[in-house]
Amino acid sequence: MAWIVEDRLKPYSPTRSEPYLSPAIRRQVEEKYFPRYPNKRAALLPLFHIIMHEYGYIAPQAIDEAAEFLGLARAQVQDAVSFYEEFRLQPGGTCVINVCRSISCELLGYHAVLEKIRQTFGIDPGETTADHKITVLEVECLGACEQAPCALVNEELHGCLQPEEFVRRLQELSR
Amino acid sequence: MAFAGPVLLKRIPADPAQRKLYRWADYNATGGYEGLKKAQSMPPEDVIKLVIESGLRGRGGAGFPCGTKWTFLPKDVHPRYLAVNFDESEPGTFKDRYLIDHDPHVLLEGIAIAAYANRISTSYIYIRGEYHRQARVLEEAIAEAYAHGVFGGKHPGTDIIHNCYVHRGAGAYICGEETGLLESLEGKRGWPRIKPPFPAVAGAFAKPTIINNVETLSCLPAIALHGAAWFKSMGTPSSAGPKLFGVSGHVHRPGVFENELGIKMSVLIEKYAGGVKGGKYKAAIPGGVSMGILGTDQYDAALDFDIGKKYNVLGLGTAGVIVMNDQTDLVRALRNIVRFFAHESCGQCTPCREGTAWMHKILNRIVAGLGKPRDFDLLMEVAFSMGAMPGTTICGLADGANWAVRTFLQKFPEEFKARLKPQQVGGVNITPVAVAV
Numbered sequence: 001m002a003w004i005v006e007d008r009l010k011p012y013s014p015t016r017s018e019p020y021l022s023p024a025i026r027r028q029v030e031e032k033y034f035p036r037y038p039n040k041r042a043a044l045l046p047l048f049h050i051i052m053h054e055y056g057y058i059a060p061q062a063i064d065e066a067a068e069f070l071g072l073a074r075a076q077v078q079d080a081v082s083f084y085e086e087f088r089l090q091p092g093g094t095c096v097i098n099v100c101r102s103i104s105c106e107l108l109g110y111h112a113v114l115e116k117i118r119q120t121f122g123i124d125p126g127e128t129t130a131d132h133k134i135t136v137l138e139v140e141c142l143g144a145c146e147q148a149p150c151a152l153v154n155e156e157l158h159g160c161l162q163p164e165e166f167v168r169r170l171q172e173l174s175r
Numbered sequence: 176m177a178f179a180g181p182v183l184l185k186r187i188p189a190d191p192a193q194r195k196l197y198r199w200a201d202y203n204a205t206g207g208y209e210g211l212k213k214a215q216s217m218p219p220e221d222v223i224k225l226v227i228e229s230g231l232r233g234r235g236g237a238g239f240p241c242g243t244k245w246t247f248l249p250k251d252v253h254p255r256y257l258a259v260n261f262d263e264s265e266p267g268t269f270k271d272r273y274l275i276d277h278d279p280h281v282l283l284e285g286i287a288i289a290a291y292a293n294r295i296s297t298s299y300i301y302i303r304g305e306y307h308r309q310a311r312v313l314e315e316a317i318a319e320a321y322a323h324g325v326f327g328g329k330h331p332g333t334d335i336i337h338n339c340y341v342h343r344g345a346g347a348y349i350c351g352e353e354t355g356l357l358e359s360l361e362g363k364r365g366w367p368r369i370k371p372p373f374p375a376v377a378g379a380f381a382k383p384t385i386i387n388n389v390e391t392l393s394c395l396p397a398i399a400l401h402g403a404a405w406f407k408s409m410g411t412p413s414s415a416g417p418k419l420f421g422v423s424g425h426v427h428r429p430g431v432f433e434n435e436l437g438i439k440m441s442v443l444i445e446k447y448a449g450g451v452k453g454g455k456y457k458a459a460i461p462g463g464v465s466m467g468i469l470g471t472d473q474y475d476a477a478l479d480f481d482i483g484k485k486y487n488v489l490g491l492g493t494a495g496v497i498v499m500n501d502q503t504d505l506v507r508a509l510r511n512i513v514r515f516f517a518h519e520s521c522g523q524c525t526p527c528r529e530g531t532a533w534m535h536k537i538l539n540r541i542v543a544g545l546g547k548p549r550d551f552d553l554l555m556e557v558a559f560s561m562g563a564m565p566g567t568t569i570c571g572l573a574d575g576a577n578w579a580v581r582t583f584l585q586k587f588p589e590e591f592k593a594r595l596k597p598q599q600v601g602g603v604n605i606t607p608v609a610v611a612v
């Protein structure tokens with residue numbers, strides 16, 4: 001996990017009239033996830049996975065709505081959500097690339113992958129291209145060390161990366 | 176010691192071209208769910224006895240005897256939960272993923288056996304968030320198992336209905352620690368709990384809970400089918416059975432391999448992983464970065480649960496071996512490992528939060544050529560002061576950081592000392608603190 005510091009200088013994102021927790025999402029959680037646990041709070045991670053999948057990030061308004069939906073205080077939801085690195089609180093590009101930087105990938109050249117991405121797209125870890133197509137992030141071991149160096153592009157693992165070939169693939173994927 | 180052939184990987188051929196995903200029909204056609212039938216023909220207490228006799232020890236890192244853990248459940252307190260630890264976030268570890276990628280039903284059968292033996296109401300498979308594909312594979316396999324009555328029915332002779340679900344994590348190593356996992360399962364941040372109470376007494380949702388690793392549970396079908404003596408015929412007296420070993424880093428053929436516990440690391444690297452790549456063997460991490468490092472003279476280390484005492488490492492851990500050749504800069508390697516711990520520390524305990532962050536800073540300055548002679552002792556001092564073993568922290572993450580640092584320094588002191596020199600400005604000794612990386 002990382003310490004996520006909230007940037008209070010940025011304005012609270014404008015309120016959307018349409019709820020993030022659409023009736024379809026609510027129904028899915030009520031029917032599929034609530035019965036799995038003895039209380040509603042435990043459905044918090046599944047709920048935010050759905051929100052991440054739908055919207056690519058978690059807006060402050062989605063946290064408000066989730067708190068009301070799960071019967072929790074906003075602080076309780078914020079507390080949990082901000083702990084998990086996969087739950088991003090800022091929108092990213094169409095392609096979110098999580099490059100593994102842990103030991104096996106460092107031994108086998110993850111630096112070269114990042115360097116190639118920097119040269120090609122002009123972004124460092126944590127940044128998004130101006131056209132909102134590509135976000136690159138560094139993450140810890142992806143559990144695929146035999147395919148080092150590797151990266152997760154959105155929900156798919158790409159292993160044994162060759163920098164040249166990988167950026168070509170990214171250009172296709174983000175088109 | 177006798178290892179006749181793969182047990183856990185029996186459905187996963189060594190040739191990648193022949194590997195496939197075993198669904199319900201394929202699994203059943205190859206002896207699947209026979210172990211469950213056998214187990215259900217015995218009284219639950221006898222299944223627990225069988226697992227104790229088999230000598231099966233936890234494959235998740237700590238090596239705790241599996242059957243013994245089950246006996247800690249208080250009598251007649253229900254509901255009881257089983258949390259399956261599929262968080263697998265320790266750098267160098269990918270064995271559970273490899274197994275589930277091809278043979279998800281072996282885990283489900285193991286879960287069904289453990290649930291039967293312990294009268295479990297609900298089993299939650301806690302899978303790390305990054306394993307998108309594996310979560311889908313498991314969801315599909317669970318649906319097949321429900322359709323065939325493995326889950327969703329009563330344990331024979333009781334009114335207890337057993338369900339099994341997947342619960343996805345969201346990118347936090349600490350959720351692999353068993354009580355961090357439980358917090359995360361309950362929808363909270365994954366902060367490890369102070370023990371006692373132990374999970375067996377008050378675990379998930381304050382109810383008795385067993386936590387077991389994927390590989391541990393996947394051993395159960397074979398144990399139920401072939402018996403304790405057969406299982407114990409593999410491995411060593413203290414470390415029974417077959418084991419999955421992950422090998423990554425500087426080797427020609429990285430991957431997951433199965434052999435019995437006690438196999439020599441050199442054999443694993445040469446016979447299975449194709450030998451060291453890009454130079455000669457220099458060092459290796461035996462089981463995930465928390466375990467520390469094996470030196471150049473420890474190439475032949477026997478990989479079993481006694482490895483800690485014999486070779487001055489923390490233990491076998493996850494048996495995820497990371498090989499480093501003689502071109503490797505161990506100062507950088509250690510910095511990477513310490514950065515991992517500093518990043519993943521949950522921050523509850525001061526020695527862990529501050530210790531990992533300061534060790535990272537010190538290593539940054541050493542890598543940048545600004546290390547001072549005293550930094551060697553300073554690193555050692557900080558390392559030794561943190562961990563659940565010195566008794567200053569809630570969980571074992573700090574121990575991992577401690578063992579990584581102390582064993583690198585103890586086994587390769589020259590490599591570190593060569594990088595340290597007095598740092599002076601105008602003839603006055605200074606301490607560089609902030610170093611841009």
Ligand SMILES: Cc1cc2nc3c(=O)[nH]c(=O)nc-3n(C[C@H](O)[C@H](O)[C@H](O)COP(=O)(O)O)c2cc1C
Pocket residue numbers: 232233234235236237238239241260261262263264265348349350351352353354386387388389391392570571572
């Ligand atoms: C920081 C930390 C991380 C851990 N991560 C994992 C993990 O990812 N997977 C796992 O099975 N066990 C992990 N463990 C070990 C678990 O706490 C626990 O011992 C294990 O899941 C018990 O199962 P077993 O007895 O079957 O091995 C971790 C422990 C610590 C202290």
Ligand code: SF4
Pocket residue numbers: 349366367519520521522523524525527528568569570571572573
């Ligand atoms: S030892 Fe570290 S990771 Fe474990 S509870 Fe304490 S601060 Fe968190």
Ligand code: FES
Pocket residue numbers: 100101102103104105106140141142143144145146148149150266267268
């Ligand atoms: S170190 Fe990169 S996937 Fe494990």
